[in-house]
Amino acid sequence: MTCIVSVNGLGVKFGEFWAVRDVSFSVEVGQIFGFLGANGAGKTTTIRVICGLITPTQGQVTVDGEHFERGREDAIKAKVGYMSQKFTLYNDLSIEENLDFAATIHGISKADLRRNKEELFDLIKLNRAESTLVAQLPSGIKQQVALVAALIHQPKLVVLDEPTAGVSPASRASFWELIRKLTTMGKTVFVTTHYMDEAENCDVVALMRSGELIAMGSVPQLKENTFKEQMYNVTPSPLFSSKDLNELKGLCKVIEPCGIHYHVLLNAGADFHTMDRKIDVEKIQPSLEDVFIQLVEHGGG
Numbered sequence: 001m002t003c004i005v006s007v008n009g010l011g012v013k014f015g016e017f018w019a020v021r022d023v024s025f026s027v028e029v030g031q032i033f034g035f036l037g038a039n040g041a042g043k044t045t046t047i048r049v050i051c052g053l054i055t056p057t058q059g060q061v062t063v064d065g066e067h068f069e070r071g072r073e074d075a076i077k078a079k080v081g082y083m084s085q086k087f088t089l090y091n092d093l094s095i096e097e098n099l100d101f102a103a104t105i106h107g108i109s110k111a112d113l114r115r116n117k118e119e120l121f122d123l124i125k126l127n128r129a130e131s132t133l134v135a136q137l138p139s140g141i142k143q144q145v146a147l148v149a150a151l152i153h154q155p156k157l158v159v160l161d162e163p164t165a166g167v168s169p170a171s172r173a174s175f176w177e178l179i180r181k182l183t184t185m186g187k188t189v190f191v192t193t194h195y196m197d198e199a200e201n202c203d204v205v206a207l208m209r210s211g212e213l214i215a216m217g218s219v220p221q222l223k224e225n226t227f228k229e230q231m232y233n234v235t236p237s238p239l240f241s242s243k244d245l246n247e248l249k250g251l252c253k254v255i256e257p258c259g260i261h262y263h264v265l266l267n268a269g270a271d272f273h274t275m276d277r278k279i280d281v282e283k284i285q286p287s288l289e290d291v292f293i294q295l296v297e298h299g300g301g
């Protein structure tokens with residue numbers, strides 16, 4: 001495996017505040033690398049360093065062999081396609097004008113632009129005229145065109161900061177299909193998301209909390225490391241009272257509300273038999289959401 005991003009002891013300080021503290025990880029070529037964490041965890045700040053947009057206070061970042069160096073940010077920028085969290089495209093420009101603009105920023109020729117555009121429109125199966133104003137596009141298609149803009153200079157690494165925020169569930173699913181296609185084209189994808197169902201699609205997931213990297217691994221590894229015991233889905237009966245809830249809590253080392261259910265781990269030696277008629281119990285595999293809640297909100301494993 002070849003490493004395309006290598007982050008070593010990264011620290012970023014704003015004034016007296018460390019937004020990112022001693023973060024180290026690497027991303028292999030062809031991976032979908034999911035970068036997760038609550039708001040303010042330091043994801044976007046790390047991304048801005050990887051994209052060559054801000055200078056790290058401490059540590060080193062290498063992207064495809066290029067070290068971050070003041071004055072040499074362009075070397076990194078050429079290798080990275082960046083879709084930022086809020087800004088995606090100019091609403092008052094057409095699809096074509098947005099892409100021309102992105103191409104100009106990266107200094108790519110008209111011929112390359114035409115060729116890349118064709119290939120990328122093919123990828124997203126664009127069915128709108130290039131002269132369509134971006135403001136007139138549904139949010140799902142807008143995100144796809146934004147992805148095309150981020151890829152127009154054929155970067156090896158694509159960095160997507162919450163690409164599906166505010167996009168409908170169906171469009172989120174098609175966006176993830178695109179992400180998978182990108183990896184089959186040899187691209188590496190670094191992506192942040194708040195949606196845990198999406199994060200299950202990642203080859204490797206890294207969890208950030210308060211500027212620190214608190215866990216990293218494949219999705220199965222993270223689940224196994226976080227929950228060594230069997231997890232159960234507990235469904236309360238209609239008569240389940242707050243007293244019953246206290247009894248249930250007494251049996252469990254972990255209990256998380258999950259819709260109308262609870263996801264629980266039993267205390268050593270405990271079982272559910274005293275609550276037979278008050279709850280339904282089934283064995284389940286923990287979801288990434290369970291892992292996330294356990295690690296990020298309770299700080300435990």
Ligand SMILES: Nc1ncnc2c1ncn2[C@@H]1O[C@H](COP(=O)(O)OP(=O)(O)O)[C@@H](O)[C@H]1O
Pocket residue numbers: 014019037038039040041042043044045046
């Ligand atoms: N330019 C900045 N100046 C001061 N504080 C900042 C700046 N950018 C981010 N921060 C702070 O750093 C922390 C991490 O922010 P950010 O990296 O955007 O988190 P995330 O993307 O995980 O939500 C937050 O507390 C945020 O307020």
Ligand SMILES: [Mg+2]
Pocket residue numbers: 043044045085161
């Ligand atoms: Mg962010």
